[in-house]
Amino acid sequence: MTIVYDSDITLTLRGVSDPIGLPYTVNPLELVDREGLLEIREGSIGDPGPQGDPAWPWQWMGDLADLAALQALGLGEAHARRAWRLLDENSVILWTGLEFVRFTVAFQHAGRQGPPNVLSGVATIGTPGSTATAVITGTPPNQVLEVQFPRGATGVAGDPGEPGAISDAEDVGDLTAARQGAVLAWHTATSEWLPIPAPRLGGPWAIAGSQFTGGSNLSQSPKTIATMTIPAQPIPWRPIVLSGSIGLQAHVSTVGESRPDVEIRLGAADGPLIGFGFGWAAANHTQTQFFPRWDAPNSPASTQATVGANQTAQIYVIVRRVGAKNYSVITTGAQLIIGAQPMEGQP
Incomplete structure (x- = not known):
């Protein structure tokens, strides 16, 4: 074997993608002083590796416009493990207490499926001529759809109905305690008709x-x-x-x-x-x-x-x-x- 260079060097390997699919016949090596760069064709994606250690817990701080807005916060060691989303690049930035760590693909993949949302509905009647509205309130998975419909114009009077039971009247109170021969009397305190004994002897x-x-x-x-x-x-x-x-x-x-x-x-x-x-x-x-x-x-x-x-x-x-x-x-x-x-x- 012929020795062409007899000295310690730092070798950097760099994978090169092959969009065409042809095999490499030459793997170029570039040597500058004591540093070498070797380009090797990338292989196919391998199997997932072993489960790593749990990540540090993050404290989610919400959205910021860009990195300049984040740097303007003047972060120190007391703010370690806080994370923000930068809207201009749609990335997550984690502050370690000493430096920023950027996760550029944090929002490019679908997350796991969340619990199903239980949506209940409430309908109310607005004033005549008002606009119909629909608002969703609450926090998933329990939310309420509130719909308001405008009240229509008053229609013509209908035909007289059948006589109803006096116990069904809105201003008649509980009649369960009424006894045979009782009569109704107006109670001012409750604004209701309630049963009392008949005044006869x-x-x-x-x-x-x-x-x-x-x-x-x-x-x-x-x-x-x-x-x-x-x-x-x-x-x-x-x-x-x-x-x-x-x-x-x-x-x-x-x-x-x-x-x-x-x-x-x-x-x-x-x-x-x-x-x-x-x-x-x-x-x-x-x-x-x-x-x-x-x-x-x-x-x-x-x-x-x-x-x-x-x-x-x-x-x-x-x-x-x-x-x-x-x-x-x-x-x-x-x-x-x-x-x-x-x-x-x-x-």
């Missing part, structure tokens, strides 16, 4: 003759002569004495000397007064009439002498002697009738 309930206890020449005072049980009602209510009477006789020698009065009370013999019968201070047998009466001023909203919802009511009829003379109770033709007045504003 409930009942009536009555006792008569044999359900009263009579007696002659009695001195006990007070003395219970009858009781009445009224079943529980689904709403709060007030007992009202509708009518009734009983025979009474005062054993007196002079008019006004003594008299027996009748008291009708709720819940107990000494409970709230709901009715009264004024006795006569006379020796003759008289029929004492019953009428409503309360211990204090009353009003529709008052809770005086009332019964709660789902509670049984007990009514007591007593005789109270005013004076010192005895009296007699005659039950023939006696009767007491009680009604139930719903409390005002109760559902």
Whole structure:
């Protein structure tokens, strides 16, 4: 072998593409001083190499117009691993903390397929004469297509419809709590019609003759002569004495000397007064009439002498002697009738 150059040199190999496909017969070698350049025809693309180490994490900073705009940021070591896209060359520039690394083919290949976008729609009506619009809002994969259509001109009135259910009216509230016989009343607080008990009296309930206890020449005072049980009602209510009477006789020698009065009370013999019968201070047998009466001023909203919802009511009829003379109770033709007045504003 003939030695033509006996010295160490730096050899650079450069691949040369062959667009025609002819084999090289000569591989040129150019030697300048101690550096050599050898051109060799490129071969076919080989198989993918082994998986490399994970890349450094990037902090994506968005788009910039060009490299001059990036250099104007005055980056230092604190800004390492930040990356931008340069719009003028469509490349990615990574700042290592010391220098820029350019990736010129970052946007030239399709990326992996992302998750499917779930697009839902919302339609609204705009004012008459407005322009139709369509806007997509939100972030993929969950976005909303908002479409607004202009409202058309008002048409002619249609034919009268069929009568609808009152419960379907817009200003009628929840009727699930309504009971048999309820009526609708306007509630200012909710601006709705809501069910309330009918204002008519409930009942009536009555006792008569044999359900009263009579007696002659009695001195006990007070003395219970009858009781009445009224079943529980689904709403709060007030007992009202509708009518009734009983025979009474005062054993007196002079008019006004003594008299027996009748008291009708709720819940107990000494409970709230709901009715009264004024006795006569006379020796003759008289029929004492019953009428409503309360211990204090009353009003529709008052809770005086009332019964709660789902509670049984007990009514007591007593005789109270005013004076010192005895009296007699005659039950023939006696009767007491009680009604139930719903409390005002109760559902």
